[in-house]
Structures are given as structure tokens and as C-alpha cells.
Amino acid sequence: MVIYKLLLKAAVLGALLGLYHKHLAQADDSIAKPGCKSSCGNISILYPFGLSDSDPHCRINSSSFRVDCDYSAKPPVAYVQNKSSNIKILHISVEDHELRINATIGRDCYNSSGNDDSSSNIPSLRLAEFPFSSTKNKFTVIGCDTSAFFRDSNGKFSFGCMSSCSNVSDVYDESCTGIGCCETSIPRNTFNYRISITSFSNHSDVLSFNPCSYAFVAEIGSYNFLVGDLKQLEFNPIPIVLDWAIGEQTCEEAKKNSTSYMCTKNTTCTDTKNGHGYKCICLEGYRGNPYLGCHGVATGIGGIVLLLLCWWLPKYTKRRREAKLKQKFFQRNGGIVLQQRLFFIENNHMEKGKLFALTELDTATDHFNKNRILGQGGQGTVFKGMLPDGTIVAVKKSKVIDIGQVEQFVNEIVILSQINHRNVVKLFGFCLESEVPLLIYEFVPNGTLYQYLHDPKKEFPISWEMRLRIASEVAGALSYLHSAAAVPVYHRDIKSSNILLDEKYLAKVSDFGASKSVTIDQTHLTTMVRGTFGYLDPEYYQTSQFTDKSDVYSFGVVLVELLTGEKPISQLRAEEDRNLASYFIISMEENRLFDVLDKEVLDHGKNEEIIVVSNLAKRCLGLHGRYRPTMKEVAMELEQLQSLRNPTVVRQNEEEIDCIRTESCVSSTIPMLKQSEAGIELTSMEEDQSLLSPR
Known part of the structure; x- marks a missing residue:
């Protein structure tokens, strides 16, 4: 019923607005003289501008107001004066006396030696009568080793700015202050320019992330600097704003000749700020093209009410539609x-x-x-x-x-x-x-443990002390999940790519999408097999029964990663050794442990500590879950090893201790999620690396 009433009101409103706008039709249609073409493709050609293929009376007698339309393009393209100028028109405004044209982007690219290559482009622009707007344009320079200059083609003046940076990490989006990007204002009464771009040092130093430098004049707000533009600037249409006026006379001088004076009835004449030419503007309460005629606009209460209703109705309908859509998404x-x-x-x-x-x-x-x-x-x-x-x-x-x-x-x-x-x-x-x-x-800003262990681009080595601490922190978190949380939780996807490192390189366990909460009396979950190759508990794989010992197995693989620096599955090892867990256990059984350890571990780890952690990893990787230690036992052993290295280290979270002491973290048991039918869903080791920190 509400919608019906709104539609009825809209119908009545539409009829009234139709009568209302009929009165304004003449003003709206008076963009060109009668019998003259008024558009080129999507661009409206407003008098005093006119198309070159129309009668001469369709525009004023000045070549600057001549527009050439290329009808062979799809859609047709409008050019200033003629197509050979290559200056495309984007928009003509009579009300603001502005002409928007496409900007030419200067580009200076470099080869591996830091020298210019053939893809460079140095732009220039020359217009006889229309100056660049000094309030609506900026001169912008992009680069990490760049000096660019804006020169008046007549040699009257020049200016520029320098942009530098030694590393992409020093640059910020939308920050054009000289680091990767700089900008400066355009002087008044500028009618032409030429841009030059140079490298003020050896550009080969930044070639990998900044192969080209760029410089251009563009309308303020039409371009926002992004760090990715240093690598490659997307050449989207960027406008330049030109100010235009009639002739070279002032209003007082132009009025002396009624034949050539352009301002019509219900208009006022204003001089330009640079003293060259005049502009015609509709009086207050009138609208239309001041060079063809301005017409009065109705200002009665009825008209205002109708316009307000016209403005309010679509907004109301849109809000109702958005609210229903949000409710639909909320349920889905x-x-x-x-x-x-x-x-x-x-x-x-x-x-x-x-x-x-x-x-x-x-x-x-x-x-x-x-x-x-x-x-x-x-x-x-x-x-x-x-x-x-x-x-x-x-x-x-x-x-x-x-x-x-x-x-x-x-x-x-x-x-x-x-x-x-x-x-x-x-x-x-x-x-x-x-x-x-x-x-x-x-x-979490410092990436994943997987990256620091296996990514050759990471220059920061993880020391043996850090490895022990990270292992202890992760074990403590899993022990908390298994036995100290309000409701026991099995993580089900423990791997080094789900262990994040914060600003102090403290470990953070992440990605609980596959996790399951269990009731206290439950010993296992019968569920669809899912996990990551190399970390998956073989007993779980065979029985589809996930226990707390399945997380222990996955943690054991992480321990082996910390010890060896090897990936859980690697095609670089022999076929029988591709699985890191079995490869490590066999190495221990054959007394070859110290042959497979990471160099950082060998150089800085004490033998007795390495042996303790290795034996703990071997126990975690036992084929039968009942022989593996619990995560609480694993955490205690690693904590004890840590305390022997540094007796002053307190390894327990004060908030957690207080929570357990006061029993404030105890809550009712959450009902179990509906279990999926038995099946197998495995992912590759690198497919779902944690996404909560930068790569």
C-alpha cells in the first residue's frame, strides 16, 4: 500500500513537473543557434563555439571557437580548431566559461644503464586565445629520480619541481609532497607551455620500481597519486581547464559597438581578471545561454515543493531498496x-x-x-x-x-x-x-613464519633464540585452545603460513575457518578430511577422526621446519624424501640429524637444546596419536627449555592467568556445528597462506 501511494504521488508529480519544465524548454534547448549542429558524439557544442562543417554564423568569428568533429571515430571526437591540433575537447561550459581538453602526459623512460630510451615523450601545448586556469590546474611530476620543468613557449618564464625516493616503502598513496610525487601551481595568463623531464642522478638505482618519470598539467582533483603509478602510470583521460572569454576588449569598450557586442537581454557583462576579453552571465533568477538569451526561472513555493519532492522520492526509494538488500545479505x-x-x-x-x-x-x-x-x-x-x-x-x-x-x-x-x-x-x-x-x-605487520623460513627474498634471518621463542608461543596458544579456553578448540590447520609475526616478531596463530569447538567429554571429531599436504595427520587421513593429537602432529611439522628450514613438501628432495616429516624421522634414526639442520640452527644452537627439540618433534610426529604428547606437555617442555636459557623470562599471559583464576572466562558450551559427511578436502601448502599481514 505504501509503495502504491508513492507511485501515485510520483505520477502526479511527474505530470506537474512536465508542465513546469515546458516553461523552461526554450532555455534548456538554447545551446546552439537554430539550424546549427549542437553536438559531436557525446560532447555538446555550445554557442559561441560551433562546428567547422556548419554555417559560419553558427559560431563567432574567431578560429579559437571553431570545433572540428571527427565523425569516423566511434563515438565521434571533437577537436579544438581542427583535427591536426590533436587537442580533444572533453567539455564546454558557458556558465563557468571553461573549456576542458585532454592533457598530454610527458614520459621519460630509462634502460638498464639509466639512459633515456625511445619510449620517451616530451609534450607541449600552444593556444592563442585561451589561458590555462591558474586556480583549477596543477603541474604534477611523478618519479623517484626526477626533475621536471614547465616552460612558457615564448621564453617568458619557467618553473618546476623535483621528486625523489630511494625505496617504494618511503612513498605513500595520495601524498604528493616531493617523495615519489610533487606538484606546483600554474601562473596566471599562461597560454602555452613545453615540458622537459630529466634525471638528476643515476636513474638505474631505482629502475626496478620506477622505470619511467612522468610530468603533466591537469585539473586539480582529476588525478590522485598512487604508489603503483611509479611502476606504470595508467594513461586514463586527464583534463586541463582553460578559461575562455570574448575578444580582447573590456565590457566598457565592447558596449560601444552594439553590432559586435555579445551579451543579450537579461545578462550582465564582466571583465576577465587578466584584462583580456569579457564574459556574459545570466542575471540572478534567469537561466540559459547568455549569448543566445536568458529566461526567467519560476521561484514560487509550488515549484520549490515539487522540486523537493522530486529530489526526495528517489532517495527514499533507494534507501528502502538498500535496507532490504542489506537484510537479505545479513540472513544469507x-x-x-x-x-x-x-x-x-x-x-x-x-x-x-x-x-x-x-x-x-x-x-x-x-x-x-x-x-x-x-x-x-x-x-x-x-x-x-x-x-x-x-x-x-x-x-x-x-x-x-x-x-x-x-x-x-x-x-x-x-x-x-x-x-x-x-x-x-x-x-x-x-x-x-x-x-x-x-x-x-x-x-599483524611482519608477515608469516613461512615467509621468513622459505622466502629467499626475506633478508632478516630468524635466529635460533627466536625459533625457540616462536615455537614456545605457538605451543602455548594451542595448549590454551585445547585445555584452557572456555570451550576446547581444535585448530585443524596448523602450519607456518598460519603463524603471523607482529611488530616485535611475537607469534600470532591465525585462520580459524576450519577450526571446531568440542564439548569437554568429546575425544574426537568425525569430519570431512581437510588440511594442507605435509602437515596432515596420517591417522586422521585414514580414519577421518580428528583429535587434539592431530594438531600436535601439525605442530610437529612446524617444529621440523624451524629446525631444518625446509618446506613440508619439496620437489627438490629425492622422491622418497619429499615429505619433510618422514625425511626428518629417518635422518634421526640413521644418526644424520645434524646433516639436515638449518645453518642458523647449527651455527648458534646448543647441541643439547637441538637434541631436546628434535626429540620433541619426533614424538609429535608419531604415527599413532595415543603415543604423541599433548599440546600442554609440549608447551611445558618448550617453556622449560626457554626458562633454562633465560630464567627471568615469564612465559605466561597475565590476562589469561587472571581469567582462569577468577573463572571469568568460563561460558556455556556452544552447540556443535553440523558435521559434514566423510570426504576429503585438501589444499596445497601455499594455496591458503595467511592473509592478515603484508606479503
């Missing part, structure tokens, strides 16, 4: 199920599960800008964002979601909402009103 993304699951958690832990609005996250990630992407994986894309209070976060945007993924999404929120441990990545909140669900985590 598991919002109702999530509310029910969180209800069972004591105090709901909502301080760690804020429900974010999509608009807030859209602003935080600069509209999910591709330059904010931290990483991509099988489950989605993660963007770096900044909340209004300045908090840096990682926003995980799921891929197109199905029912099974909704369950994983809800599961990850529920589990992380119950966890309070310094070595587990924190969940700040989630958003359910977008097309795909979003998770908001703390931002």
Missing part, C-alpha cells in the same frame, strides 16, 4: 545463525565482535582499493584498512559464498569470540550486510 551470510550461536557465549564477548557497517569498512579500505590488498587465498582477499580512531586493521573479504562457507565464516567468529590469548590473532568484528561476509582482524 549467516546473521541469524550467528546471533543464535553468540547468545550461548557468556556476555556475548561483543567487545571483540563488533558489528561493523559496510560504509565504515568501505571508507577504511578506500573503497576496497586494489592497492590496499595484503594478500589473496582460496577463501578470500584481505585488505589493509584504517578505522576512524586510527586503528590499523586487516579486513578479510570472503569470495562468493555458499552454504558450506557460511558455516566456516560463522564458526570462525564464534571461536575467536571466545579466545583471549596474546598469541592468537584478535577478532575486532564482522560485517554481514555486504554481498559477501567480512571479518575485521588486528593488523
Whole structure:
């Protein structure tokens, strides 16, 4: 009924507005003289401008107002004066007396020796009558070893700016202050220019991330600098704003000749700021083309009300449509199920599960800008964002979601909402009103353990002391999940790429999409087999029964990675040794342990410490789960080893101790998720590396 009434009002409003606009039709249509062409493709040609193939009376008698239309292009393209000028017209404004044309971008590229190559381009532009707007244009220079100059073609003046940087990490998006990008204003009364670009040192030093330098004049706001432009600038149409006026006379001088004076009835004449030419403007309360005639605009209450209704109705309809769409997404993304699951958690832990609005996250990630992407994986894309209070976060945007993924999404929120441990990545909140669900985590800046162990580009070596500490921290987190959390949790995807390192290189366990919470009396889960090759518990693979000892096995593989620096699965090893776990165990059994250890471990680790950790890893990798230690036992052994190295180190989280002492973290048991039918779902080792930190 509401929609019907709105439609009825809209119909009446449409009829009234039709009568209202009929009165203004003459003003709206008076963009060109009668019988003259008024457009070239998508560009409106407003008098005093006119097309070259029309009658001479269609434009004023000045070559600068002549427009050449290339009809062979699709769509047709308008040029200033003639096609050979190569100056494309983007927009003509009579009200503001502005002409927008396409900007020419200067480019100076370099070869491996740091010298100019043949792809360089040095632009120039010459117009006789129309000056560049000094208030709406900027001269912009992009590069890390660049000096560019703007020179008046007549040799009256020149100016420029320098842009430098030694590393991409020193440069920031939308920051044009001389580091990677610089800009400066355009002087008044500038009618032509030539741009020159030079390298003020050896450009080969920055060639890898800045092969070319760029310089151009463009309208303010039409270009926003991005760090990626140093590598390659996308040559999208960028406009330059020109000011135009009539002739060279002032208003007082032009009025003396009524035959050539251009201002019509209901207009006023103003002189240009540079003293060259005059402009005609419609009087207040009138509209139209001041060079053809201005017409009065109705200002009655009825007209205002009609315009307000016309403005309000589509906005109201749009808000209702958006609200319904958000509600649809909320339900499809598991919002109702999530509310029910969180209800069972004591105090709901909502301080760690804020429900974010999509608009807030859209602003935080600069509209999910591709330059904010931290990483991509099988489950989605993660963007770096900044909340209004300045908090840096990682926003995980799921891929197109199905029912099974909704369950994983809800599961990850529920589990992380119950966890309070310094070595587990924190969940700040989630958003359910977008097309795909979003998770908001703390931002962990120093990448993954996998990268530091296996990425040859990482120059920072992980010392033996750091390896022991990281192993102890991860073991402590898993021990907490298994035996100290409000509800026991099996992670089910422990691997070095799911272990993040913060600004102090402290370990953070992440990615709980595959995790399962269990009741206290449960000993195992019968579930679809999933995990990552090289880390997967062979007993779980054969029986489909996941236990706490399955996480122990995966952690054992991580221990071996820390000891050897080898990948869990490697094609570089012999076929029988490609699996790191079996390769390591065989090496120990054949007394070849010290032949397979990483150089950093051999050089700085004490033999007795190495042997203790190696034996612990071997026990974790036992084929039969019942013979493996628990994560609590593993954590205690590693903590004891740490304390022997440094007795003053306190390894336990004070918040966790207080939580357990006061029993404030105890909550009701969350109902088990519906188990999938037995099956196998495995991923490659590198397919789903953690996405919450930069690569």
C-alpha cells in the first residue's frame, strides 16, 4: 500500500513537473543557434563555439571557437580548431566559461644503464586565445629520480619541481609532497607551455620500481597519486581547464559597438581578471545561454515543493531498496545463525565482535582499493584498512559464498569470540550486510613464519633464540585452545603460513575457518578430511577422526621446519624424501640429524637444546596419536627449555592467568556445528597462506 501511494504521488508529480519544465524548454534547448549542429558524439557544442562543417554564423568569428568533429571515430571526437591540433575537447561550459581538453602526459623512460630510451615523450601545448586556469590546474611530476620543468613557449618564464625516493616503502598513496610525487601551481595568463623531464642522478638505482618519470598539467582533483603509478602510470583521460572569454576588449569598450557586442537581454557583462576579453552571465533568477538569451526561472513555493519532492522520492526509494538488500545479505551470510550461536557465549564477548557497517569498512579500505590488498587465498582477499580512531586493521573479504562457507565464516567468529590469548590473532568484528561476509582482524605487520623460513627474498634471518621463542608461543596458544579456553578448540590447520609475526616478531596463530569447538567429554571429531599436504595427520587421513593429537602432529611439522628450514613438501628432495616429516624421522634414526639442520640452527644452537627439540618433534610426529604428547606437555617442555636459557623470562599471559583464576572466562558450551559427511578436502601448502599481514 505504501509503495502504491508513492507511485501515485510520483505520477502526479511527474505530470506537474512536465508542465513546469515546458516553461523552461526554450532555455534548456538554447545551446546552439537554430539550424546549427549542437553536438559531436557525446560532447555538446555550445554557442559561441560551433562546428567547422556548419554555417559560419553558427559560431563567432574567431578560429579559437571553431570545433572540428571527427565523425569516423566511434563515438565521434571533437577537436579544438581542427583535427591536426590533436587537442580533444572533453567539455564546454558557458556558465563557468571553461573549456576542458585532454592533457598530454610527458614520459621519460630509462634502460638498464639509466639512459633515456625511445619510449620517451616530451609534450607541449600552444593556444592563442585561451589561458590555462591558474586556480583549477596543477603541474604534477611523478618519479623517484626526477626533475621536471614547465616552460612558457615564448621564453617568458619557467618553473618546476623535483621528486625523489630511494625505496617504494618511503612513498605513500595520495601524498604528493616531493617523495615519489610533487606538484606546483600554474601562473596566471599562461597560454602555452613545453615540458622537459630529466634525471638528476643515476636513474638505474631505482629502475626496478620506477622505470619511467612522468610530468603533466591537469585539473586539480582529476588525478590522485598512487604508489603503483611509479611502476606504470595508467594513461586514463586527464583534463586541463582553460578559461575562455570574448575578444580582447573590456565590457566598457565592447558596449560601444552594439553590432559586435555579445551579451543579450537579461545578462550582465564582466571583465576577465587578466584584462583580456569579457564574459556574459545570466542575471540572478534567469537561466540559459547568455549569448543566445536568458529566461526567467519560476521561484514560487509550488515549484520549490515539487522540486523537493522530486529530489526526495528517489532517495527514499533507494534507501528502502538498500535496507532490504542489506537484510537479505545479513540472513544469507549467516546473521541469524550467528546471533543464535553468540547468545550461548557468556556476555556475548561483543567487545571483540563488533558489528561493523559496510560504509565504515568501505571508507577504511578506500573503497576496497586494489592497492590496499595484503594478500589473496582460496577463501578470500584481505585488505589493509584504517578505522576512524586510527586503528590499523586487516579486513578479510570472503569470495562468493555458499552454504558450506557460511558455516566456516560463522564458526570462525564464534571461536575467536571466545579466545583471549596474546598469541592468537584478535577478532575486532564482522560485517554481514555486504554481498559477501567480512571479518575485521588486528593488523599483524611482519608477515608469516613461512615467509621468513622459505622466502629467499626475506633478508632478516630468524635466529635460533627466536625459533625457540616462536615455537614456545605457538605451543602455548594451542595448549590454551585445547585445555584452557572456555570451550576446547581444535585448530585443524596448523602450519607456518598460519603463524603471523607482529611488530616485535611475537607469534600470532591465525585462520580459524576450519577450526571446531568440542564439548569437554568429546575425544574426537568425525569430519570431512581437510588440511594442507605435509602437515596432515596420517591417522586422521585414514580414519577421518580428528583429535587434539592431530594438531600436535601439525605442530610437529612446524617444529621440523624451524629446525631444518625446509618446506613440508619439496620437489627438490629425492622422491622418497619429499615429505619433510618422514625425511626428518629417518635422518634421526640413521644418526644424520645434524646433516639436515638449518645453518642458523647449527651455527648458534646448543647441541643439547637441538637434541631436546628434535626429540620433541619426533614424538609429535608419531604415527599413532595415543603415543604423541599433548599440546600442554609440549608447551611445558618448550617453556622449560626457554626458562633454562633465560630464567627471568615469564612465559605466561597475565590476562589469561587472571581469567582462569577468577573463572571469568568460563561460558556455556556452544552447540556443535553440523558435521559434514566423510570426504576429503585438501589444499596445497601455499594455496591458503595467511592473509592478515603484508606479503
